[in-house]
Amino acid sequence: MGRLGTPLRLLLATALCLLPAAALALPRFDEVRRDFRPSDVQVLDRDGALLQRVRTDATVRRGQWIGLADVSPALRNALIYSEDQRFYEHSGVDWRAVSAAAWGNLWNSRTRGASTLTMQLAGLLDDDLRRGSSGRSLGQKVEQVLGAAQLERDWRKDQILEAYLNLVPFRGELVGIDALSRTLFAKAPHGLDAREGAIAAALVRAPNASAAQVARRACEVLRAMQPGPAPDCESLAFFTQAALQRRAFDASAGIAPHVARQALRQRSGDAPTLRTTLRAPLQRAAVEALDRQMRELRGRNVQDGAAVVLDNASGAVLAWVGSSGVHSRAAEVDAVLAPRQPGSTLKPLLYAQAIAERRLTAASLLEDSPAQIATPGGLYIPQNYDRHFKGLVSARTALAASLNVPAVRTLVMVSPDAFARRLQAAGLGLRQDGDYYGYSLALGSAEVDLLALTNAYRMLANGGRYTPARLLPDAAAAPPRPVLDAGAAFIVGDILSDPNARVRTFGPDSLLATRFWTAVKTGTSKDMRDNWAIGWSQRYTVGVWVGNADGSPMWDVSGTSGAAPVWAELMRQLHQREPSRAPAPPPGVVQQAVRYTAADGSERGLPLEAARSEWFLAGTQQALLRPSAIRAGADDGAAGRIARITAPADGTILALDPDIPPRHQRVRLAADGAPADVQWRLDGRTLARGTAADWLPWPGRHRLELADARGQVLDSIRIEVRGAGVVGPPPRR
Incomplete structure (x- = not known):
């Protein structure tokens, strides 16, 4: 064999001289690593923590690029022994192996292939050098040798081995050691033991071989590598068969599947990682809070839920839970973006508009009594949630206690069409105009999605200034657009933060009352199909929805028993170490002491409401309020008499x-x-x-x-x- 070495070298050297220079153009190591693209995209939070992994290439399965230091020594040793025992000695071509292969071919005997790891890597880097079904031509073999020589000249040995491990096909669609390790062994490459390393090395030699053939080859590798007792090849065969059937590398895994898909739609480029504005610890807390509430509501026909958290100042999305996961029959549906009826959660926007237009003040008296409102389609007869009426109440009480009839009377003043336009300006994309919905718009008959509605509440938190919510940190920030009077937004926030004003409906010990400043509103749509809790603190706005994706009614689930517990838990999580203080009144808002008297101005009997200090837009303040000041009486059809x-x-x-x-x-x-x-x-x-x-x-x-x-x-x-x-x-x- 030694005598054949020199002629072979001369033959190859002559062939190499005839090759064009273009055949030598292989990339450098840093270029290969930079251009490597996994078949999955890793969606990260703002600090780089992994939120979700999503498969984006269905043609191949590649994991992340793995550094050589993160590959187990057992696998490296098995690969080098199986494929290139003199890897650290040769300069790209193992001439001893070439001579042995030539001698074996001369006498038709079987020998190990002469291709080194470096030569194989050259074939992986250049499509023209890839092995076809009938093998490589003589020209391809010579080019492969030339490529190996270039790699050995320009790359270090550790770089060659690292690139090979990341680019080599193992079995089926699996390419690279990360995809192989996670799919067949359900672990990272640094955790592979000698048995798993031997199987991986055997797959390099014959990627599509049967499990029995792979096991025999792996046993040979183990026997040669481990002196002492022979390995148990029978148990290795069972282990190999089980590993080759395993598919542990899920197409998508993590804690934010819905936000990952949305982020991928918004991204530009094809980088293997995508950073978002989310906070991973908060996202995990939101997932867990929703899961606990779904378990708590078990037996009440509640399967689905969603939650979103926004940063008030920037509009950054901090948490986005689009589904209740295992509790849902429609887990793929993103309930953060699914349009649903918002119930009473539109009322704060309605009262804010009425206050801004100076049709109402927070102290104004409204009639909560049976009403019949004439519409083109007949009489509209609104009802309260508890089917009871409270009589004369202030706008503060009507909003905080979520009374329906006063809200409808307020919409009569504003008009459905004007209210619908204001909702559109606040980012709530209604499908129809206000006249289509009529007076039921006050009670949430239009459909909106959780993200848009939560962002509309964030607009209230920002003094009536609107900007879109942002999911990607590099998204261009839109300039704020005024939607509501800042004073009206402040007054509505003050009402929604007032635990005394909501006592009539929610009682003195409600989940909505937090130990720090928050403003919150719940809502329940018709037939208990949707349940909402949305509110804000000094820094954050949180929105929660629970219900059923198929629209079926829940059983005995209200705003405080459905979505509110999740809202309250997220607010506590956000403010564990961070205070939330009440906002200062903006210019143009004044405070006035108010008291209520009987219609004749006397103070006999109990007052309609207790005297208090109230906020007003400058010029609308009143010190004394009495029933005679109401423009609409309490008779039938009073709501329509505005x-x-x-x-x-x-x-x-x-x-x-x-x-x-x-x-x-x-x-x-x-x-x-x-x-x-x-x-x-x-x-x-x-x-x-x-x-x-x-x-x-x-x-x-x-x-x-x-x-x-x-x-x-x-x-x-x-x-x-x-x-x-x-x-x-x-x-x-």
Whole structure:
């Protein structure tokens, strides 16, 4: 064999001289490691902790790049013994092995292959050198030798071995030692023992061999590597068969599957890791809190839940739990983004709008009594959750105690269409306009998702300024957009933080009362299909939903027994070591002592509500409130007696047709709940009197007002008329 070495070397050297220089262009080690792409993406929290691993390449299974120091010595030794025993001695080509292989081929005897680990790595790095079904051609073999020589010249031995272990195919779709270790042995590569290392080495030689063949080869490797008693090959065969059937490397694993999928949709590029804004400890606490509550609600037909935590200042998502996991029959559905009916959780936004528009104050009296409101589809008859009515209550009590009838009466003042537009501005993408939902919009008849609703509450926490929530730390921050008056947002937050105001419905010892400052609202949709608890502290906003993904009703689950326990636990977790103080009132908010008297102004009997100090927008404060100050009485249909313009709708655009005579293009003006002597004013001029009138329009933008006999404006809208007009405004008298 020794005599064949020199001729073979001369033959190979001659062939190498004939190869083009381009065949030598193999990448450097740092380039190979940089360009390595696992088949999974690791989704990380803000500090780099692993949240979720998600498979993104279905064609191959590669794990993470593993440094040589993190590979068990047993595997390294087994691989070198099986594939390249003189790896640390040769310079890319094992000439002794080449000579032995040539001699064996001459006499048709079987020998170990002559390809070194370095030569095999050259084939893994260059597609042109890959072994085909009929083996490699002579040219490919020569190029492989040349590539090995280049690698040995430019790379260190440890780099060659490390790259080989990460790039070599083992079995089926498994490529690289990380995928092999986690799939077949359910452990990291540094934990492989001698038996597992021998199996891995045997798979390199024959990736698709039967379990029996792999076991025989692994036993040979063990026998040669371990002096002393022979290994138990029979038990190794059973172990090998079990390992080759195992698939322990799940396609996705972690504590944030839904947020991982959402983050992948938002990312740019294809980096193997993706950092998010989440906090891993908080995410884990949210998962555990939701799991405990699902177990607590067992037997009440509750299967699903979701939770989200936002940072008030930045809008960063700190926790995102989209499912109750093992408790759910629809665990893949992301309930953070699934639209559901929000119930009473829209009420804070409604009262904030009414206060901002100076239609109400926190001290204003509202009638909580049976009401029948005329609508185009018939009578709308709202009911309270407990089917009881409280009579006259302040707006503070009505909101904090979540009374339905006062909320509907408030929406009558604001109008469903105007409220729907404000909800849209707050990021709640309603599918229809306000007129579609009607007065039931006050009670949450529209569908919204948990993330958007929680972010709308964060808008209240930020003084009425809206920015989108952010999941990726490098996402561009949008400038704040004013949605609500800062004073109105502050007053609503003060109401939702007032435990005394919610006593009538929730009692004196409610889960909603925290030891630190928080503002919170619960909600339950029709037939107990959805249950919510959403609120904020000085730094955080937390939203929780429980229910069933299929929309089936829960059994005897209210806001305080369903979502509120999870909300309270997350708030306690957030503020274990961090205080939460009440916000300071913004400019334009004043405090006024208020008291309530009987209709005649006397203080006989018990007052409607206890005297207190109340917050007002400057100019709306009152010291004394009595029932006679209510614009709507307590009789049937009282909710519908609030004076408002019903036609045309606010924001209407009218187009005049020049082919139609002007007298046939009159616009019908209609009002509801107004006295008979009400007057219509257009752009400051009196237009007509009575609850209905016809108007001959002219082009321009107009303000239409409804005023009482004293000239006080009861309601107003803006409209625009387009087209050629033939009639101008009447002369001023």
